[in-house]
Amino acid sequence: MSTNLYGSMNRRSFLGVMAAGAALAPLALAGCGSAQQSDSSTGSADATATSSASTTDLSSQHLTFVGDDAFAPYRYIEMQSDGTQKVVGLDIAVADEMANRLGFTYDFEPQEFAATLASVQASETSFTMAMSSNAEREQTYDFTRGYYQPLVGVLTLGGDAITSVDNLAGKSIACTTGTVQNKFVTAVLPDADVHTYDGGDQCLQEVLAGRIDAYVCDGAEGQSMRDANEGLVLGLLGRDETKDYVGVYRIMATKGASFVAAFDQCIGEMLEDGTIDQFIGTYVGADFEWGGNFSASGSATEGVGSTSAN
Secondary structure: OOOHHHHHHHHHEEEEEEEEOOOOOOOOOHHOOOEEEEOOOOOOHHHHHHHHHOOOOOOEEEEEEEOOOOOOOOOEEEEOOOOOOOEEEHHHHHHHHHHHOOOOEEEEEOOOHHHHHHHHHOOOOOEEEEEOOOOHHHOOOOOOOEOOOOOEEEEEOOOOOOOOHHHHHHEEEEEEEEOHHHHHEEEHHHOOOEEEEEOOOHHHHHOOOOOOOOOOOOOOHHHHHHHHHHOEEEEEEEEEEEOOOOOOOOEEEEEEOOHHHHHHHHHHHHHHHHHHHHHHHHHHHHHHOOOOOOOOOOOOOOOOOOOOOO
């Protein structure tokens, strides 16, 4: 067992440290509030941006946002001044702003990654975020255009930062099962010693304990983990090495879900008016902003929304 202070804490605990600035005791999922009502004031852009938003009306829709609530900086639990807890992050800010502009309401339902996919597939009123599209997924799900362009991170305990695939050769590697990072590693390093786990917290603990050499993860998630754990080193792989496997992050819903076209249009507007870059700067960092070039955002899946990126 690692002697690092966070080596004995679960992922939700150290994210609480990062978000609130003080240690949080580990919390059971049920205790975090299994349904978070969208808050029109949270994550909202200024009135000018909202007033020029899409006229598409989803006011009759009540949706469910399904996803991991321990996936900083996209979704994580933050302690409020009154002692209550709230799920915040980039994805929550984007979802709240879409709710403001389009008129729908939603609840947030925390689930692990594998359960999220099944829940979204089984419901015409559920969606999730921070998902990359690929040919396999597009058989079952619909996607908006991308709202965020990720980097692939490599977390190690000490040593030099790993910034290329070649530097991973000969190392034991942890990945979260079923993620695009998992598929990327197995594709580019078919003979690598890869170990898969249900959640990123398990991958992190294996690295902290010295049982695994490197955790290949979402770059921004790795940034949060590094900041919360002394001794961790984060390297970021170049997009030229990962672009064929790790695409932009999109909103995902089951095939044929009626609200995806409106979501796609709204994402396009929020890219153009700078709202999404504002949120990315707040929750992730300026290095991850689009900076006015949305070419990598692409378009929604065929038959959904517009056929070209804004």
